[in-house]
Amino acid sequence: MRSCILDKALLPDGWADNVRIDIAADGTIARVQPGAAPDGAERIKGVALPGLPNLHCHAFQKGMAGLAERRGPAHDSFWTWREVMYRFLGALTPDDVEAIAAYAYMDMLEAGFTSVGEFHYLHHDIGGQPYADLGEMAARIAAASSETGIGLTLLSSLYTYGGFGDAAPNPGQARFINPTDRFLKLLARSREIVAVVPHAAVGIAPHSLRAVSPQQLKDMMQAVTDGPIHIHAAEQTREVDDCVAALGARPVEWLLDNANVDQRWCLIHATHMTDDETRRLAHSGAVAGLCPLTEGSLGDGIFNGEMFLHAQGRFGVGTDSNIQIDAPAELRQLEYSQRLKHRGRNIMTQLEGQSTGRCLYTTALAGGAQALGRKIGALAPGRRADIVILNADHPDLAGARDDMVLDVYVFSAGRSLVNKVMAGGVDVVSDGRHRAREAIARRYRQVVSRLSNA
Incomplete structure (x- = not known):
């Protein structure tokens, strides 16, 4: 003691x-x-x-910070940034991933984060061939967590398609791809790996509605009946338009109507929501996983924060691409984005005289703990x-x-x-x-x- x-x-x-x-x-x-x-x-x-939970991280992307800050020949966007990311990960070895993850996790601890939700989709060898140990990369994430001491929720990500309508993946996505049966084997192996990490947990992360089919999502929900569920949703306007064309509904709308979204769920970004979607997501009990620094870096847009908070919505923050690892800076960027949107001050509060820093911090503590499915976030x-x-x-x-x-x-x-x-x-x-x-x-x-x- x-x-x-x-x-x-x-x-x-x-x-x-x-x-x-x-x-x-x-x-x-x-x-x-x-x-x-x-x-x-x-x-x-x-x-x-x-300690603040970091509910959304792609650790390997820490190593590419600064590589995508040169203007391209066309309009730069999330989609052009993604091509830089594909080129960067094309040469990463398991040793590289462990070294980068350890550095990112160390930086998180020095910056006020004490737990991380690793949204883990870099599964396979260069070229897309699975390693002899299907959980090789998951083991490297667990090793980085153990070395640094950061708490871990490993969110094994299912990624099967290159776009809506079961589109074939492109070569840059080859290291992510699993059919459903192999993913379930990977999930089982990930649970074995994480079992030796103190206080760690495992969840599932269907990558996005463009990367998994509606049937796969249904199968996952039937196969995995406990633990956190994270999914990227409505980060980009193009994603919203493509989802409407393919599924007849906007991403958040489709999930709320078809996926039994509840307290197990964390919708990452949820940037582009209608007012009705915003209120419905808040009332579902799910967490909005906000990554303000990355969303600003990628030009994603601004989350509907004021309405979500006043509808009693739950949120947490994450470092996502890890361009800057700084717990208070994520909260500050969230508030400042709302100030720019509404041209006011102290937006992410609900009562006169309430401290904005206190409201942001305590809300993100509770939301992050819920999203990571672990007993954290309070003394x-x-x-x-x-x-x-x-x-x-x-x-x-x-x-x-x-x-x-x-x-x-x-x-x-x-x-x-x-x-x-x-x-x-x-x-x-x-x-x-x-x-x-x-x-x-x-x-x-x-x-x-x-x-x-x-």
Whole structure:
């Protein structure tokens, strides 16, 4: 049992001082006692927050950050960015993927994320041939999680077609492709791999309505009756138009009408929704998985955030393409996009006088925990002891108390405030640096240097 006294902590019912946290040997919180006497417990200075879940990540894309920032001969868009991504992944080995994932996960921990939902679709060898171990790439993701200490929900992705109407995949998609029967074998193997990672979980991720057929989606729902379900939906206007042409309905509309969307589901992006879809998705109990920095990078559009929040919708945030890994920056970008859309301020709040930073953070905590299907997202008994400690002596926090700390964290100082991070009760970040930073960064540097010179 590890016992700590936190100077100040954000608990489910609000802020508290001198909070004693008893952490069991398995890394879960056994007891939380506000206003506790030290009694020889380890004192941890600073402001303690529950670690934010990162509900949507494609780890390998961290290695291509910066490669798609040159204007092409035609109008650049998500679809031209995707071609750059296909070329980049064409040379990745399992060792490369593990090195890149470890660097991304280390960066997440230093930036205030303590769990990740890995939307994993890079399954096969170069050219598309399955590895001898069908779960080779899944094992590399699990290894990166174990090395860094970040909590893991492995979302095995089913990707079969190149577009709506069961279109044949293009060569760049060859490493993603599985028919349904092979995917179920891959899912079973992924469960074996993740079983040895503490507190980890497995979910399914039908990639999108353009990459799986309606029958496949139905088959998946019948075959996998528990755990999270994630799907990309309505990220691009072209995707919406193609879905209407192929299925007679918009992506979110089709899912709500045909897929029994409920609390197990997380719809990634959901950028282009009608007002009716927005309200219906909120009322379904599903989570909207928002990736504001990536959505801005790709020019996707702006989520209907104000209406979704006021309809009691649940959301979390993710780093997606990992161009910038920064927990408070994702929340800030979400709010700023709404301010630009509505030409107002403090949009993602519901009550006069409410702290926008507090509302964004606590909503994303709950939504992220639900979407990842794990006991995380709160400093409470039974939850994994994922704790982010902000440096209370940072000049930007001078005079800040309680909710204002979150306003400064989200809208001003950002990840520079992160001083210490516990993941499963283990110190993985101290003085802002991950305990294995040098070794992980050295491997990452070697991989990215080789790939960029290939």
